[in-house]
Amino acid sequence: MSKYYLKCVQCGYITPDFKTWFSQNQICPKCGSKHSEVWYNTDYKKLDELIKHYPDSFWHYFDFLPLESDNNIVSRHEGAIPIEQWSFLEKYAQEKYGLDIKVFAYRNDLNGGTGTFKDVAASLAASLFRENGVKQYCVASTGNTATAYGLYLSLADVNASIFIPNNALKASEAMISAYGQQVFRVNGDYAKAKAVAAEYAKKYNILISTGNIDPIRVEAKKTMIFEWMRQLKGMPDVYIQAVSGGTGPIAMDKGLREVSAVHPELKMPRMLLVQPDQCDPMVQAWEKAEKNGFPEGFENEYPTIKNPKTSVPTLATGEPATYPIVAKLVRKSNGTFVRMREDKLPDYGKLVAFERKIILGPASAVCIAGFFESLKKGLIKNGERVLLNTGEGVRRAPDYVNEMIYTTKKVECVDDCKPHDMNNYREMLWNAIED
Ligand SMILES: Cc1ncc(COP(=O)(O)O)c(C=O)c1O
Ligand SMILES: [Zn+2]
Numbered sequence: 001m002s003k004y005y006l007k008c009v010q011c012g013y014i015t016p017d018f019k020t021w022f023s024q025n026q027i028c029p030k031c032g033s034k035h036s037e038v039w040y041n042t043d044y045k046k047l048d049e050l051i052k053h054y055p056d057s058f059w060h061y062f063d064f065l066p067l068e069s070d071n072n073i074v075s076r077h078e079g080a081i082p083i084e085q086w087s088f089l090e091k092y093a094q095e096k097y098g099l100d101i102k103v104f105a106y107r108n109d110l111n112g113g114t115g116t117f118k119d120v121a122a123s124l125a126a127s128l129f130r131e132n133g134v135k136q137y138c139v140a141s142t143g144n145t146a147t148a149y150g151l152y153l154s155l156a157d158v159n160a161s162i163f164i165p166n167n168a169l170k171a172s173e174a175m176i177s178a179y180g181q182q183v184f185r186v187n188g189d190y191a192k193a194k195a196v197a198a199e200y201a202k203k204y205n206i207l208i209s210t211g212n213i214d215p216i217r218v219e220a221k222k223t224m225i226f227e228w229m230r231q232l233k234g235m236p237d238v239y240i241q242a243v244s245g246g247t248g249p250i251a252m253d254k255g256l257r258e259v260s261a262v263h264p265e266l267k268m269p270r271m272l273l274v275q276p277d278q279c280d281p282m283v284q285a286w287e288k289a290e291k292n293g294f295p296e297g298f299e300n301e302y303p304t305i306k307n308p309k310t311s312v313p314t315l316a317t318g319e320p321a322t323y324p325i326v327a328k329l330v331r332k333s334n335g336t337f338v339r340m341r342e343d344k345l346p347d348y349g350k351l352v353a354f355e356r357k358i359i360l361g362p363a364s365a366v367c368i369a370g371f372f373e374s375l376k377k378g379l380i381k382n383g384e385r386v387l388l389n390t391g392e393g394v395r396r397a398p399d400y401v402n403e404m405i406y407t408t409k410k411v412e413c414v415d416d417c418k419p420h421d422m423n424n425y426r427e428m429l430w431n432a433i434e435d
Pocket of ligand 2: 028
């Protein structure tokens with residue numbers, strides 16, 4: 001019996017493996033749908049055994065990933081990242097709201113490849129391409145997927161053509177280019193970059209990432225669920241993430257369905273998905289649906305923001321094509337969408353840097369802001385466990401780090417200099433996020 005197979009979500013058609021999936025251009029030959037999911041013939045009791053041991057990477061879960069031979073693994077120790085308990089946020093929730101909660105951060109900034117939660121998908125993609133002899137690939141991305149695929153596909157000797165929108169960070173472009181991969185900076189927004197990439201794939205008959213439902217991305221990211229089982233001994237009650245296309249929530253749902261037969265006690269956490277106010281089409285759609293009492297088919301109505309002006313390029317998905325899928329998952333989880341104020345981003349970054357001595361990237365700061373907003377709105381209840389998915393470190397956003405400078409004094413001579421007490425900054429930093 002083979003290790004896995006792909007099954008069409010629309011019509012149930014079975015594709016036996018990725019070699020066939022690639023040869024049929026990543027669509028179901030029966031109904032034309034792009035949306036297939038991977039299922040395994042492995043006994044899930046094996047998973048209970050695996051979660052007793054510390055992983056070296058997400059490849060620890062090889063039995064539940066769609067690769068045939070472990071000789072083809074392309075890895076930089078991604079996906080074995082710690083969950084930290086952040087007591088400074090617990091203390092805040094207690095003092096300000098009288099809530100006794102546990103707050104955890106899932107430290108995707110510590111991923112070995114490029115320091116974002118896109119590394120696992122890129123590692124699986126590169127490994128699958130190596131196994132199946134794929135030599136050319138293309139992908140459109142706002143930046144983090146672009147950089148991760150740039151690195152990992154290089155490691156596997158696969159040529160990647162990477163389409164980024166005109167607002168993507170210079171440092172993302174630089175890294176992809178430095179690896180020797182082809183960058184196409186498209187004069188337009190992310191939707192335009194996707195459109196050009198799709199035409200390019202067709203013109204040259206090159207495989208292209210199928211987006212947030214891409215079974216490669218979903219399979220890699222669903223290992224989050226396994227890691228939470230290992231580290232938290234179950235699911236959190238609340239999950240907070242900055243959302244762009246929604247691969248995170250889609251993969252969580254897939255992972256939970258996968259383990260449901262052996263672990264029916266594991267429930268989807270309430271998903272609180274955060275967007276910055278400069279690019280918040282999902283929040284807008286949700287608010288409208290909520291006002292109308294979530295009518296039948298509410299998930300199919302959403303706005304498109306052309307050329308979003310957000311300063312967080314990673315989250316610049318102005319046309320949220322996956323909203324119909326993501327919104328239904330959020331509704332099922334009893335969650336909601338949350339908007340944060342983008343002008344406050346450096347304040348959240350400074351606070352975390354001061355309290356934890358970690359410099360997070362802007363998309364992670366959006367997630368932290370979402371936590372504070374959720375508390376304010378009463379979305380977190382007493383006794384709950386809250387997991388913050390801090391999706392990225394700061395290495396590609398130097399402008400954002402520059403905004404965190406606040407202790408500098410310009411001096412001429414030693415008479416202008418005095419020692420300081422760090423703790424004097426604390427009050428100012430906490431006050432900054434209050435107003
Ligand atoms: C750091 C970070 N946070 C959040 C997101 C949003 O991810 P998702 O595809 O789950 O919406 C991305 C990617 O777009 C990201 O790189
Ligand atoms: Zn089908």
